Amino acid sequence: MYNKLGAHPMFMKFLTISPVILLMSCASLTEEACRTGDWESIGLNDGVRGRYETHLNQHREACGEYGIAPNSGAWLLGRVEGLKQYCTPLNSYLSGRQGAELNAVCPASQVTELKLANLYGLRFYEIGEEITALEEEKVEILLLLAEDPSDEVIAFLTTRISDINELLFKLKVAQLYFDVRP
Numbered sequence: 001m002y003n004k005l006g007a008h009p010m011f012m013k014f015l016t017i018s019p020v021i022l023l024m025s026c027a028s029l030t031e032e033a034c035r036t037g038d039w040e041s042i043g044l045n046d047g048v049r050g051r052y053e054t055h056l057n058q059h060r061e062a063c064g065e066y067g068i069a070p071n072s073g074a075w076l077l078g079r080v081e082g083l084k085q086y087c088t089p090l091n092s093y094l095s096g097r098q099g100a101e102l103n104a105v106c107p108a109s110q111v112t113e114l115k116l117a118n119l120y121g122l123r124f125y126e127i128g129e130e131i132t133a134l135e136e137e138k139v140e141i142l143l144l145l146a147e148d149p150s151d152e153v154i155a156f157l158t159t160r161i162s163d164i165n166e167l168l169f170k171l172k173v174a175q176l177y178f179d180v181r182p
Contacts, residue, residue: 034063034070043075047082050095050103089117093181096121099129117181124178131171138164 029037046055059070085091087106095102096118106114141157141164149157 029059029062031066034066034068037070039071039074040078043078044082047079048085050083050086050105052103052105053079087114089113089181092117093121097124099125120178120181124175127171127175127178131168131175134164134168134171
């Protein structure tokens with residue numbers, strides 16, 4: 001039922017209509033979106049994003065302003081299909097690489113594997129943040145050195161640059177370990 005890329009046919013449908021769905025599934029749906037909403041697709045989008053079942057309440061509240069109730073059954077069916085895309089080791093890892101922890105919406109039987117993948121991604125992200133901070137510090141030091149400081153300051157700053165370069169090397173090597181999901 002899945003294609004070569006591991007995508008469910010419903011997900012492929014989502015890709016073709018996702019720009020509309022992205023607009024429709026904001027916290028506040030428009031009246032038109034509530035009236036013409038494809039609730040299964042809205043649920044699919046919410047599932048792919050790892051949204052909790054309680055997210056339907058936001059849709060219910062937004063559409064309630066227009067006297068419209070969401071089709072909960074269709075939304076839930078779509079969300080279940082979307083969660084199949086969200087609850088994958090690759091998605092868990094890639095979410096972590098963006099600094100996001102996995103939402104607790106996946107089946108218990110998958111949680112250990114998904115959390116491990118997410119932790120690898122998170123560690124890659126954290127190391128990247130450390131690298132960025134050190135590189136920024138290095139630029140600041142180089143700017144200070146351009147101001148023609150005293151010999152003592154030059155000695156201190158060049159030692160610090162050397163320390164930073166050593167740390168950068170170690171962090172980049174460590175990051176390679178987390179560059180692929182477990």
